[in-house]
Amino acid sequence: MRKLPFLLLITLLESCATFLNTTTQDINLKTNPPNAKIIIDGKKYGTTPQVINLTRDSNHIVKFELDGYDIYETQITRKISFWFWGNTLNGFIPGMLIDMFTGSMYKLLPESINVELQPAKVEPPKKRR
Template sequence: MKKLKLAAAIATLAMLTGCASIVGDKDQTVNISSSPSQANVVITDERSAHVHTATTPTTVQLKKADGSYFGGKTYTVEISKDGYASRTMMINSTPNGWYIGGNLLFGGLIGWLIVDPLTGAMYNLSPDSLNISLGDNVVANDDGDSAITLVLMEDVPESLHSDMRYVGQL
């Protein structure tokens, strides 16, 4: 009789949890690097709330859910460095395999419809690693916009000719 009660208690506890909540976490580590390094990183969430500021390379813990029912997080990562073009990347939440498959096998409807959607453990953030190239150095004019200055070949000093590269014909 005691073994039957113990088995019933374990089965009840298993039905009150979700697989993703058991296996997953509410937060996820995201690695951010850039080329060149020491670029400024600003992360905001879907509500435009400031989440994190750093310089690359950096590692940040981000929440997977916003606390609402089926509320996955979305982040905007802006990376900038003086003299380089800025880049913006998105980090999105998607349901993970433990939520989809694990609840089919073990968690049941309670895990699938209540526990995992409320805890946020049902999500993975993607991508979980950003390596962003800021591209070539650009020239900025007085108001901060990118600019290209064209000059005639005859106006370029002879000492700079060896540094020039052929781009192509018009």
């Protein structure tokens, strides 16, 4: 019975980022003015402001659309997480492999996007000759 806590600790350290990071991350999305449509990787997610939970295993393209304003597009990029290097405590390989396969080895940046939308430019009507 005394070995159980030790085995649990070893299991947690084996895949450090998987347990500490999880495989998803909350991203805070805001626009001024609010109520812009949120489109991430081509999928609609409602309107701003909103916190969206995204998978850590890939980059994401975020687009904001609001009538009368220019479309704003940006990218959320995955970077290797600090917690991934916690696997050095257990000999690297088992924990790193688990974190790589689950995608939890990454951190998404930026964690928050706050955008000032620009009014769309209205082109003057062309004159007939």
